[in-house]
């Protein structure tokens with residue numbers, strides 16, 4: 147006896163003929179199927195309900211309730227259970243009508259009599275497998291539908307030609323299109339042409355490569371622009387499935403992040419990072435297309451003063467308005483047109499701005515932009531009730547002439563900007579390799595200056611100051627000189643700025659102060675005349691917190707009467723951080739020192755502060771005196787300064803007096819003191835000693 151295979155399922159066999167049933171059971175057992183018997187239709191329905199078989203083998207002709215009725219009853223009962231069991235009807239030989247009717251009643255398949263017994267079991271097995279596959283497909287389909295229903299995306303199916311076969315709106319409230327607008331229509335009839343074109347391109351890609359592709363696009367809906375992302379995937383059946391999601395929120399967040407990372411929070415224009423990235427892109431493009439471009443590096447000349455005197459709020463406001471004005475000045479069309487112009491202007495930090503000029507045809511274009519920017523900055527700014535005047539210094543570097551990489555080009559533009567500043571501010575300068583040479587010699591000079599003090603290479607000259615009315619010498623101004631071992635005598639204008647930059651001015655200034663005080667004390671002792679010595683103080687020295695202490699120590703050390711020491715400060719030094727200045731000035735005045743303002747008229751002074759500073763004298767800059775008496779404008783200014791100073795109870799010293807005509811005009815204007823080549827050049831201490839000893843010369847009380 148051969149062993150039966152394990153059960154592959156249970157079949158309900160319904161036939162009124164017991165022999166047929168027996169044969170069927172035998173055949174089913176051969177292929178491992180169990181069976182339940184039903185001798186008539188009613189028993190079949192009852193047995194189906196009770197045993198829930200995997201398949202029903204149903205004879206059409208049965209007493210009381212035929213196979214068709216049983217089939218209908220089973221299908222009706224299944225509707226409640228949500229299952230579909232395969233039913234095979236056993237029909238008479240050529241009964242075509244019975245076959246048709248069987249399918250109409252819901253049969254899955256049929257076998258006709260006479261039954262081919264050897265294959266019956268296999269036939270039943272095949273139907274079971276097929277129905278199992280269908281059931282699994284149904285579950286998978288339900289699964290897919292559930293997934294699609296759970297995600298907010300809209301989904302659609304497209305034919306390879308681009309027709310919508312299906313369109314299911316997602317839960318996304320911003321869904322723009324409806325099912326009616328899409329199904330049966332072509333993508334081109336539904337979406338704007340450029341978007342449809344991109345979708346179709348990707349549909350072809352998806353079908354060709356079986357990969358997942360996505361298309362981002364924007365649609366305007368109810369006056370709002372919505373951003374969408376459509377992900378496309380091939381279903382494997384020559385169709386493309388699309389999932390559309392509204393990504394407006396994500397876009398907004400991305401934009402916010404981008405803005406935070408690439409925008410200067412104060413002015414809203416691109417920041418350093420954005421500029422550096424734009425620069426790299428521009429470099430790559432210019433290299434590829436053999437084009438030129440320029441970098442303009444702009445720095446405001448007196449931003450710190452504005453910040454310190456008017457406060458940081460006004461300073462911030464100024465930077466905002468400056469960036470707006472820059473934007474207007476370099477608008478596309480004004481400058482060489484460029485598609486992505488937004489990246490061209492940037493704020494690197496503080497009061498430093500950069501402008502990139504792409505597709506440059508000539509250096510002149512870059513210079514023209516620089517001059518236009520410079521002019522734009524010179525127009526007064528009206529901020530918060532203040533009328534503010536600023537100037538800008540601009541450095542320019544060129545690709546490819548000056549450098550091949552972004553870092554160097556930016557550094558060179560910066561170097562050129564410093565050069566522009568050193569050339570008197572409100573300037574625009576091109577970078578040149580000569581500048582680097584100049585910087586190198588600057589470095590050499592710095593090394594030399596560090597040694598100058600130790601090697602006794604510095605010395606002082608003294609220039610007499612004369613009382614205009616009495617023509618008597620009332621003081622001398624101490625002016626430093628550097629006897630360089632290789633370069634010879636270097637004038638102060640060539641090394642004092644360097645000394646300020648490097649901080650060397652503090653020890654140098656102290657040496658000047660000590661030497662001048664010692665000399666003044668010696669003259670005082672020798673000649674018994676009260677000769678005042680004026681010493682220049684640079685801004686850096688003035689900011690040194692220990693200045694008053696140093697001055698006091700020098701006065702104690704040298705024994706000079708504080709009233710015989712005059713400290714000269716420039717307007718810039720005074721106004722830079724006016725409040726801190728006030729405190730230092732009070733300390734110095736407390737020592738009894740005579741304070742004067744040097745180069746008056748070349749800078750910016752607030753009358754208010756002048757009054758509070760308790761300054762004793764103003765020195766009118768020699769640029770006003772040099773044109774006298776012909777230059778009527780300068781004559782008027784000189785006269786006004788004298789009147790104003792006298793109004794504030796200050797004495798006036800005219801600098802750079804070179805002619806007798808100048809002196810007599812100054813006398814006419816009521817000027818108190820004068821200094822200049824006419825009255826005596828800067829000279830050695832011995833020459834001054836001789837002059838003091840001559841009978842025609844008398845010191846001030």
Ligand SMILES: Nc1nc2c(ncn2[C@@H]2O[C@@H]3COP(=O)(O)O[C@H]4[C@@H](O)[C@H](n5cnc6c(=O)[nH]c(N)nc65)O[C@@H]4COP(=O)(O)O[C@H]3[C@H]2O)c(=O)[nH]1
Pocket residue numbers: 609624625626637638639642655658681682683684714744745768801802803804821822823824828
């Ligand atoms: N054309 C012309 N020039 C005249 C005439 N009379 C005098 N001068 C020059 O004018 C400058 C006056 O000095 P300053 O305005 O204080 O300007 C000074 C001062 O700002 C600075 N300086 C000089 N010595 C010192 C110092 O010891 N410390 C500091 N911090 N600065 C100094 O260097 C500047 C230049 O000094 P110097 O070259 O000695 O130039 C001196 C002097 O030689 C004249 O009739 N015509």
